[in-house]
Each structure stands twice: as C-alpha cells, then as structure tokens.
Amino acid sequence: MTFMADVIEASKETPVIVDFWAPWCGPCKQLMPALERQVKAAEGKVRLVKINIDENPGVAGQLGVRSIPAVFGFKDGQPVDGFMGAQPESELSKFISRLSGETDPKDEAAALVERAQASLDASDPGGAAQDFAQALQLDPENGTALAGLARVYLDMGNRDMAVEMIDAATGPLADHPDVASIRSELSLGEAAPQADTPDEVDTELRDATASVAANETDLDARLVLAKALAARGRRAEAVDHLIYAIGRDRMHDDEAARKFLLTIFEAEGTDSEISIDGRRRLSSILFA
Template sequence: MAVSGHVLEVNLGNFQEAVVGLSRKVLVLVDFWAPWCTPCRALGPILEKLAAEMDGAFVLAKVNSDENADLSRQYQVRGIPAVKAFKDGEVVDEFTGALPESAVRQFIKKNLPLPGDDLRVQALDAIAQGKAAEAETLLKEAISLNPKNDPARLALARLTIQQGRHADAQIQIDAMSPTFQMETEVEGLKALLEFTEAARDIPPMTELEATITGAYGDPRAQAMYQRSLLLLLQGREEAALDQLIEMVERHKNYQDGLARKTVLKIFALQGNQGPLVERYRTRLSRALH
C-alpha cells in the first residue's frame, strides 16, 4: 500500500513483491519501526523527506515491527528503528537507531546504484546466456560512463579470466579502488591469477609425485605445493586442499607458512563460505594446532 509517491507500507503478505522483487530494479530502504518508539518518530520523517526529495532514486518501505514479528525475526531486527538497504533481493547495508539527516543522506548515497549499473546488470544477464562478447561491450560501456564502477570492473575481470585473458583481468583489478580490492571476490580473483602464473613453470604431475615420494625437506614441500596448484587449476579443489593440509602438517614453516596462506586464498576463491570452506577450515585449525 502506497503512503505517498515513493513510500510504501509493507507487511508479511506483500514483502516479497514490494521489497525483494522491487529491489531488483531500484534501491529499497526498509524502515522497521513501531508507534511507541520515540527514535522512530524522529527518523521516519527524515526518510520520508529524502524519499520525496530524491524522487524515485530509492523506495522507502515502512514495516510496523509490532505487527510483523515474523519479518523482524527473519531479518534479525534487534532494535528499532532499524533501516536495511535491499539491492537485487538481498540486504546489502543497514543501520540501527535515529541518525541525523546528514548521516542518512550519506547512507543512501553510498548505496545508490553507480552510473552504468544498469549496463552491468544487462551484462550479467548476457553472461548467463553465454553471450560473452555482448557482455564485454556492455561492461566496457559501463566503465566508460563511470571509471569508478568497481563492480563492473570485477565482472569484466571475471569474464576475461574465464577467457584466459589474464593480463586484461589484471588491468581491471589494478584500476579498482584499494578498498574494493580487499573484497573477498577480488581477493579470490587475485589468487587465481597468482596460481595460474605460478603454474607456468611447474614440472609434470608425475615428476612432482615422484619428488613427493622420494625427497625430503624443502624439495618435497615445494613439490607438494606445486602439485596442489595443478590440482586446483584442474578444478579439483578438494584434492588440492588435501595436499595443502598435509603440507601444513609436515612442512608448516616452509616459505613462511606458504601452505596455510594458500589454503586461505582458496577459501577466498570460494567466497569464504560454503560446506567446502567450513570443512577445510576445521581441518586447517587442527593441522596448525
């Protein structure tokens, strides 16, 4: 139900459509509030004023937390007012408590789509459809509109890595802001480029396995590391991690903990989450201690 042009009253019944679905097209700020909440009465008018002033740049969805306890639990609302920013169906940022108007403006500004983001979204659709050339054109256009569009650079870097164009991917990574380069996805791409470059001079797998069986000390540790890289680049993540965990157990201090550092880089490639990461994080902890 619309309260005004860009302000909606939302409940459990229409949340999926009014927030999750709509956030795939526009930034949606969800304001969890209650009639008895004094800070809510201070923050609410600021949000409504900015929604009117920005005229469609974002949509404000107001949720009465008293009447929608299930939504509050689902989105882990522990205090009100709580404002959660939704993009592409997911919460991407949030704050709790009544902020001054200047701080609310800054919160909104940092979450608004970047110029060219519509082209980035089109490019991701093209990639999903196997239209790599079309996606690359769209991403380059998005970057030309706004050279600071780091998510577009990330998508282009990922695309060029898939095509084996590692130098082009490195150019995009180097052009990202230092802060964005610390994002997990970017760290994962950096690791993949590093592994690929390191694998260029690695001996054949049979030679490495012979060294692992017959050698000792640093030569054996180096062969174990190199074998793990070949396994990883073959898409055999579990086998690569098994080799590295064994290396941690037997050669923990080789090249200042290279095996442990490599395991962490593989975790970054996996987005630092998921069953594989959880399983091997436990194994790494045991191997280290």
C-alpha cells in the same frame, strides 16, 4: 543553429541532448523519432538539438564523431554521457533519466551487473562483458563490475587484459572483495611452473606427483604439486595437499602452504564448497 549558444550555454540551464545524424543514415531515421518521443515524455527536463553532420562537419569532428547516429548529453557546458548506434526506447529513457538527474548512476550500474551475471549463467560472455563495461562507465568504483569484466577476459583467454585491469585498480576499489578474488585467481596461474606445451604440463604434474608418492612427507614437493594442480583448476585436490602439509608442519617455509591455501580460498570466494570445507579443515588443525 549556433553550437555554443544552443548547446554549451543552454546546457548550463537545462541538460541538452545532441543527436548527430545525416539524411542518408538509415539507423538515424529509426533513432530520431524514438528519441523525440522520450524527450517529449521528459516534459522539459531536457532539450534536444539535432545536428546534420553534412552541414556541420566541424562540430562533429571536434567531438570525435566517426559513425552515426551518435548522441551526446551535455550538462553544465560539458559532455557527460553518450552513445552510438540505434537504441531501444527503454535505454533512451534511462539515458534521459541519468542526464536529468532522476536516476542514480550507481543504481543503474548495479542493475547492469545483475544482468551481466545472468548473461554469464546463460553462457553469453559477450553480453556480460558489454554490461560490465557499461556499469563501469556509470560507476567507476563498482568492484563487482570490474572483477566481472576481468574474469570474462580471463575466461576468454585474454589474461594480459585481465591483469592490466586488476593492476590498475587503486584505493578502495583495489580492496573490493570481488577484485581481490580475481587478483588471487590470477596469482594462482602465476604460481605454478610455466609450461609451453600440453606435454610439458603433463610432465610437470607427473613429476610432482611422483615426488610426493616417493616421499609423502616432502612438504616442498607437496607445495609444488598443489600449485600445479591449482593453476589447472584442480583446486580441491590442491587443498588436500596443502592441508596435509600444514598438518605436518604449519611453519614450514614461512607458512608457505597456509598462505597459498588462503589464496585459493580468496579466489574461490566465501560461498564456494571448496572454501567452506577447506576453512573448516584448516581450523581443526590450527585450533586443535
């Protein structure tokens, strides 16, 4: 076997699947016959090259193979897809379809996003994260997948990773509604005064609530309270205070209450009851 001839050059004519394996690898023995069946079912649309890493350590090292089984798909002389570990035959079929050009990666990404959202509904954030990440590999411009993965990170307490992902979004991806929603979600957490302990959180809320109770027309105190409530997930209550402030003086502090209210709406999404009710109430004030 000559890697340059049998893989690089050959893939310029027909996509080539390279299966890195070893005789001592149990999962390799499970994967190989399944992969062979799927390649045969493709009826010549792809070729399969099997490389024993014990006999060809240099090739495996050049491609960064650290564990096996490892499978790479080559097309036009370049690696364009791949995976590690055993896979069910349904996934192998999809892999081959992508490589042979029979499947639109965007369509497969959309299916993965749908499955990820179902995983979230079933309280399986780990499975959702895996599918969102795979969808992004297939379609890097899938805003729903990016926002979904960032939201999983946020819900699991990894705020820094969520912020990093959203900040890295550029161009049309940055303006995607789902990305804008999670960006607003993150900004709500930044809006409130920061507290280091649960006692400090309680104190912030208590002080802000007391300020509003002492002077209900103190619109600055209302905004502080609204931000504290929103940052802690009590958005319906935050909306109530913001609507009150806008009704009293919509131009106060350069329309700070209205702007923060729109941030809540964006974070909630258009289908949220909080957004629907809040927008109705806001319209009744602005267009009265």
